[in-house]
Amino acid sequence: MIAAIRKFVVQLDEIRLEMGRAVEPPTRRAVAMAVIANPFAGRYSEDLAELTAIGEELGGLLAAKCVAALGIQPHEAQSYGKAAIVGEAGELEHAAAILHPKMGVSLRRAVLKGAALVPSAKKLGGLGTAIDVPLGHKDAAFVRSHFDAIEARVSDAPRAAEIVVAVAVTASGRPLARVGGLRMDEIKGEDGLR
Amino acid sequence: MIQIRRLFIHVEDIVHDFGPPGPKPLRRGAAAAVIQNPFAGRFEPNIAPLMDMLKPLGLELAQRLVAALGVGAAGIQGYGKAAIVGADGELEHGALWHVPGGYAMRETLGWKEDGRVAAGAGSPSSAVPGNALAIVPSTKKVGPPGAAIDVPLTHINASYVRDHFDAIEVRVPGAPAAGELVFILAMSAGPRVHARLGGLRSSQIERWDGQR
Numbered sequence: 001m002i003a004a005i006r007k008f009v010v011q012l013d014e015i016r017l018e019m020g021r022a023v024e025p026p027t028r029r030a031v032a033m034a035v036i037a038n039p040f041a042g043r044y045s046e047d048l049a050e051l052t053a054i055g056e057e058l059g060g061l062l063a064a065k066c067v068a069a070l071g072i073q074p075h076e077a078q079s080y081g082k083a084a085i086v087g088e089a090g091e092l093e094h095a096a097a098i099l100h101p102k103m104g105v106s107l108r109r110a111v112l113k114g115a116a117l118v119p120s121a122k123k124l125g126g127l128g129t130a131i132d133v134p135l136g137h138k139d140a141a142f143v144r145s146h147f148d149a150i151e152a153r154v155s156d157a158p159r160a161a162e163i164v165v166a167v168a169v170t171a172s173g174r175p176l177a178r179v180g181g182l183r184m185d186e187i188k189g190e191d192g193l194r
Numbered sequence: 195m196i197q198i199r200r201l202f203i204h205v206e207d208i209v210h211d212f213g214p215p216g217p218k219p220l221r222r223g224a225a226a227a228v229i230q231n232p233f234a235g236r237f238e239p240n241i242a243p244l245m246d247m248l249k250p251l252g253l254e255l256a257q258r259l260v261a262a263l264g265v266g267a268a269g270i271q272g273y274g275k276a277a278i279v280g281a282d283g284e285l286e287h288g289a290l291w292h293v294p295g296g297y298a299m300r301e302t303l304g305w306k307e308d309g310r311v312a313a314g315a316g317s318p319s320s321a322v323p324g325n326a327l328a329i330v331p332s333t334k335k336v337g338p339p340g341a342a343i344d345v346p347l348t349h350i351n352a353s354y355v356r357d358h359f360d361a362i363e364v365r366v367p368g369a370p371a372a373g374e375l376v377f378i379l380a381m382s383a384g385p386r387v388h389a390r391l392g393g394l395r396s397s398q399i400e401r402w403d404g405q406r
Contacts, residue, residue, distance in 0.1 A: 005209055006208070006209055006210055006211070006212075007206060007207065007208050007209060008206060008207040008209075008219075009204065009205070009206040010204075010205045010206070011202065011203065011204045011205075012201075012202070012203040012262070013200070013201075013202050013366075013367075014200065014201040014202070014203075015199070015200045016197070016198055016199060016200065016201070017197055017198075017199040017200070018199075069203070069205070069262070130367075150367075151340075151367040153365075155342070155363040
């Protein structure tokens with residue numbers, strides 16, 4: 001393990017009824033979070049490769065935790081997203097180093113395929129700061145029923161020298177989605193868009 | 195019949211709390227159900243019948259949580275429960291959860307009403323026989339959507355086991371709406387990660403009376 005991990009949190013959110021109507025099948029969304037030590041807390045480093053390696057490690061690990069919590073096979077995942085909250089002794093660029101260069105490679109391997117961009121969010125924060133992890137369909141970013149977000153938050157993190165890293169994976173779109181646009185059964189899933 | 199509108203499951207592994215990591219991380223978790231509050235917006239004198247109707251919900255939450263924790267019923271060492279009442283309800287609606295939540299969880303962990311498991315099943319060598327003798331600690335509040343509640347945790351067989359005094363924060367983003375209730379069960383698979391304050395240990399339970 002490259003990352004110095006203090007804690008994992010995995011949450012599963014299942015919606016069966018919305019506005020009194022049955023959601024069939026229920027929407028199922030998962031988010032997995034890791035609380036890690038920030039190796040660059042309190043100092044400027046030009047080279048952030050260590051965080052990039054941590055991102056590569058955590059992308060697959062956290063996505064696999066989501067898939068397990070959902071109780072699905074990797075290829076049954078429908079949408080995904082990622083986010084990081086950097087404690088106050090770090091900088092926003094530390095989140096970027098985790099999320100952008102290499103995390104997607106291992107994350108996509110854990111959900112089989114993943115032609116689409118992995119939507120992301122980042123911020124600085126303190127203990128219990130919440131971040132809304134954006135969600136988009138894993139193979140076709142324009143699938144409108146899957147534009148969504150799921151809140152990630154760890155009550156006692158990030159400490160100043162920590163980072164909360166979150167990956168979200170779902171087995172569904174929004175409950176009772178009905179605003180048109182590209183449907184999941186229409187996608188080709190090759191260019192990542194449609 | 196009580197329909198669950200939304201089910202929320204939270205599992206965490208605590209590797210350390212800035213001290214030396216133990217042999218394995220502490221696993222804890224909670225399961226929450228969001229339901230419509232049938233008494234929202236009015237004073238209903240006769241609410242007690244809902245307790246019976248909540249039994250299946252209690253069992254489903256307890257079973258889902260045990261499954262999500264992945265340590266088996268016999269691996270559960272601490273427990274607690276809580277309720278969050280939406281703004282159109284009253285605190286007393288949260289109290290409806292005491293009986294169906296508590297007993298569903300204890301029965302899932304091996305407690306038997308006739309005492310078959312309780313009598314003499316526990317021994318220091320099997321400190322966690324899964325008989326769930328202790329009262330389930332609880333808390334409740336009226337709160338807005340996304341309200342957090344600290345669910346107290348104590349040892350399942352003896353409330354005075356000091357290493358297992360703990361709490362886990364639980365919140366369901368977006369719930370409860372004004373006319374909703376959030377009912378929560380929580381469990382842990384071990385003591386606090388750096389517990390070192392002495393007192394009664396789980397290996398020292400002797401009376402098997404739910405307290406010591």
